[in-house]
Amino acid sequence: MSARLKPDLRRGNHQPQLPEAPPAREQDGWLIFSYMLGGMILYGGIGWLIGHWTGITILFPLGMILGIALSIVLIAFRVTRS
Amino acid sequence: MNHVLAAHAASSCHIFSGCGYPSPTIQDFYFRPLFTIGDFRFDKPMLLVLLSTLIVLVFFWAAFRKPQLVPRGVQNIGELGILFVRDQVLRPQLGKKGDSWLPFLSALFFFIWINNIFGVIPILYFPATSRFAYPAILTAMVWVLYMGIGIRKQGPLGYLKNLSVPSGAPWWILPLLAPIDFLSNVFIRPFTLSVRLWANMLAGHVLLLVFAMATWYLLTWSYELVFSAASFAVLIAITGLELLIQLLQAFIFTVLTAFYISGAYEPAH
Numbered sequence: 001m002s003a004r005l006k007p008d009l010r011r012g013n014h015q016p017q018l019p020e021a022p023p024a025r026e027q028d029g030w031l032i033f034s035y036m037l038g039g040m041i042l043y044g045g046i047g048w049l050i051g052h053w054t055g056i057t058i059l060f061p062l063g064m065i066l067g068i069a070l071s072i073v074l075i076a077f078r079v080t081r082s
Numbered sequence: 083m084n085h086v087l088a089a090h091a092a093s094s095c096h097i098f099s100g101c102g103y104p105s106p107t108i109q110d111f112y113f114r115p116l117f118t119i120g121d122f123r124f125d126k127p128m129l130l131v132l133l134s135t136l137i138v139l140v141f142f143w144a145a146f147r148k149p150q151l152v153p154r155g156v157q158n159i160g161e162l163g164i165l166f167v168r169d170q171v172l173r174p175q176l177g178k179k180g181d182s183w184l185p186f187l188s189a190l191f192f193f194i195w196i197n198n199i200f201g202v203i204p205i206l207y208f209p210a211t212s213r214f215a216y217p218a219i220l221t222a223m224v225w226v227l228y229m230g231i232g233i234r235k236q237g238p239l240g241y242l243k244n245l246s247v248p249s250g251a252p253w254w255i256l257p258l259l260a261p262i263d264f265l266s267n268v269f270i271r272p273f274t275l276s277v278r279l280w281a282n283m284l285a286g287h288v289l290l291l292v293f294a295m296a297t298w299y300l301l302t303w304s305y306e307l308v309f310s311a312a313s314f315a316v317l318i319a320i321t322g323l324e325l326l327i328q329l330l331q332a333f334i335f336t337v338l339t340a341f342y343i344s345g346a347y348e349p350a351h
Contacts, residue, residue, distance in 0.1 A: 025174070025341075026174075026333075026334065026337045027175075030334070030338060033274065034266045034270045034271055035262065035266050037266065037270050037274070038265045038266030038269075041265065042261055042262050042265050067262070070259060070262060071262055073251075073255065073259065074248055074251075074259045074262055077248035077251045077259070
């Protein structure tokens with residue numbers, strides 16, 4: 001049993017180093033927060049305005065959800081891939 | 083805090099004496115002016131800000147007036163502070179080429195930190211940063227700075243592109259994403275930068291007031307003294323927590339400033 005384990009252990013020592021994940025930065029959390037706030041305010045605001053004029057009040061919450069969804073896409077490009 | 087406490091001490095409002103708990107209000111953040119010149123009212127927060135400016139100036143002047151190769155005395159502490167800002171704030175964001183920003187960032191960090199610390203210093207007991215005007219004007223300075231650098235280094239159109247076009251995003255989604263990016267980089271950034279510092283300091287000051295006033299309010303010469311003592315113990319614990327938050331908020335403000343400056347220097351990749 002131990003003889004069979006040994007090569008595995010030895011190989012474990014020589015495993016190729018995985019590329020290190022970039023260290024988490026202090027500002028990332030705040031960046032994400034500010035993007036999500038931006039998406040909500042912008043598309044929620046547009047939805048609220050159109051809803052205000054047309055009388056379709058559901059556009060306000062729909063706009064906010066769309067804003068959050070879009071800001072998550074934006075975060076994927078701006079924060080996690082940079 | 084002490085003006086509020088003095089008022090309450092004078093009122094001798096205690097539990098079982100027929101008066102309710104005098105909870106802190108927003109009025110505790112407004113002070114009677116120390117003196118007035120025409121319409122200009124000079125109040126305690128202004129005095130504290132001037133005092134903190136003086137402390138930063140005198141401290142760094144004393145530390146680096148005659149710098150020695152082997153630091154002694156106050157130069158030791160000064161170097162410790164400067165190196166903290168350089169290694170924890172500046173270098174991770176701007177790298178070695180950003181070292182010319184060290185004086186600005188150090189001054190910003192220590193100015194905010196000292197103003198925050200005033201919230202737990204006896205007699206002073208007020209963080210000027212809990213009045214919105216002070217974080218707001220600091221943020222306005224930072225905003226003008228990073229917008230100015232961005233426009234100078236990347237050109238108006240280049241910086242506009244940097245602020246609103248996330249790289250790598252497919253073209254068809256850009257019209258939807260660019261407005262969010264622009265809004266959050268240009269308007270929400272300065273907003274959150276100032277509100278974060280202000281709200282933390284305001285909440286901390288209110289929290290300290292609640293327990294300081296409760297300590298006095300519950301002070302009676304009977305077995306209820308236990309409640310007063312418990313309140314005092316929480317006050318001490320909250321003071322410790324506040325010391326941590328005061329450092330953290332000054333740190334976050336400076337880190338984000340350095341990050342915004344670095345974003346203005348070169349496009350995000």
